[in-house]
Amino acid sequence: MKAIRIGDKYQVYGDSLQAYDSIPPYTYNVRFDEMTGFYLKARSKLTVNEKIYGVHPEKAEKVLKSFSMFERNLGVILSGEKGIGKSLFARLLAGKAQDAGYPVLVIDQFIPGISNYIQSIDQEAVFLFDEFDKTFGGVRPGDNETDPQASLLSMFDGTADGKKLFIITCNSLHKLNDYLVNRPGRFHYHFRFGYPDIKAVQEYLVDKLDAEYHSEIPKVVLFSQKVALNYDCLRAIAFELNLGLPFEQAIQDLNIINMGSERYDVVLEYRNGMALVAFNVSLNLFATEHPKYLWLEDEEERSVACVEFDPRMIKYDESRQISLVPGEKIKLSYNDHLEDPTIVQKFKDMIPDYLSITRVGEQQLHYWTGTSDNKQLGRNRRVFQSRHNEVPF
Incomplete structure (x- = not known):
């Protein structure tokens, strides 16, 4: 038998009771009982049992190193579409945190009062909010109740004793509170996960x-x-x-279906290095009953030529690492109505090399500093950077 004193009250427990001065470095789910309140339920360690693609391990080490150096709470947002690695990274980071001696508390449901409970934990710990935009963004507050996300803002700020590492995963940034995004004081890091290149x-x-x-x-x-x-x-x-x-x-x-048109960057490369472009155009490359037609522009945004191509002629060029249509498989109709006919004639005298077609990802969230994994497209975009949504300094 074990007797526990809390204030002037004593409670009797069985011999299995164990008391700790701090939460042991294991992984837990945060749960709530109407009779006893909040408690932690032990669960298996979050591990990764498959190969990790990308720079995930290095970023996880970076987060933990920063947390050890911070004198206040550290927040990390993991955002992106489903199935592209957010949860895998969260598991990796949580596992490394536990190995480093931090308890990991998983919060996968909204419970009123959870902010006060978390703040009552005065030791260094990791808190993982899985699908935060769903569990906290999809809850409508009742009368006289604070918005679930807003109720956590002061907790995320936190300083000094018992600093905490907060990790939130989300699919939709639009469902996050405005005071979470672009607030590095609350969430220092924002790792955006894109589709595999x-x-x-x-x-x-x-x-x-x-x-x-x-x-x-x-x-x-x-x-x-x-x-x-x-x-x-x-x-x-x-x-x-x-x-x-x-x-x-x-x-x-497979349950991978054509939902309609995607958006693409199309670049006509000439053999002398000149180019005409059409950025962020909508195309359905699986509708092959008719050829595709696109107006292409020069660096002055003048419509110089209309290109016609058959989507079935698109092939992947391993040496350039791009999808393209060979120059001999396209048809060009030049615009003879430009004020300066020498512009069109200049392109008419050139020999088309290939037409590259690159699917456009979602808008770049972090500021572009002049480097690109796709060197070919990066070069073209630097030439026509005024038309693109990335902002080079």
């Missing part, structure tokens, strides 16, 4: 596919340049290909 798609498929099916990889890479594929999609595709199905057949039965 060409290199990541290739690496993933090389790892997951049996060697005899590696010949299907270029088909998937080309497809990923037309459609945004997350790791859930790639996992499903790899499974089907390992059954011996060609990609063209495998994709027909």
